[in-house]
Amino acid sequence: MKEVPGNFHISSHAYQNIYARLRIENVIKTLDMSHHIEYLFFGDMDNITNIIRQHPEAVLSKLEGHSKIYDMTGTPHSYISHYHIDIVPTIYTGRLFGETRAYQYTYNHNTF
Secondary structure, three states, rough: OOOOOOOOOOOOHHHHHHHHHHHHHOOOOOOOOOOEEOOOOOOOOHHHHHHHHOOOOEEEEOOOOEEEEOOOOOOOOOOOEEEEEEEEOOOEEEEEOHHHHHHEEEEEEEEE
């Protein structure tokens, strides 16, 4: 498998004009980017379901249940969360489904 560079963003950039206007009018002072990640998988969901059934010890969603809640009380600025994720292909072997392919990942989280 070739490594393919890429990224995705979840941001408020599309609303920066609205955000700027609300700040100028003193409606809001900061933008709260608190978040909760229910789960994050890479790969075919049927394969992931099969792996979870056969290998309950498998950790395919390390960010499952991860929350970052910012205390915005008295803070004059907004926070930025940056996640760096490395994804690796993985093959699981089981009695019921034979070889099943999925992806595992590691991550690093920084707040600015």
